[in-house]
Amino acid sequence: MSYAIVGFGAVGQALAHAFARKNIDVTVASRRPLEALAPQARAIGPTVVAKSLRDALEAD
Numbered sequence: 001m002s003y004a005i006v007g008f009g010a011v012g013q014a015l016a017h018a019f020a021r022k023n024i025d026v027t028v029a030s031r032r033p034l035e036a037l038a039p040q041a042r043a044i045g046p047t048v049v050a051k052s053l054r055d056a057l058e059a060d
Contacts, residue, residue, distance in 0.1 A: 004029065008037055011056035013044070020045030029056035
């Protein structure tokens with residue numbers, strides 16, 4: 001199963017932290033450019049990966 005969080009504001013980041021604590025792979029996406037999300041996603045943990053909105057919508 002694949003997971004995605006669309007929106008990477010306070011709530012999206014809190015969800016990403018919860019996934020990371022459980023070592024669950026999750027894609028994050030938002031309206032912001034991928035280059036802006038990638039450093040924030042990496043800072044949360046290695047299981048959190050920033051991708052385009054189109055790619056994120058392919059998650060289960």
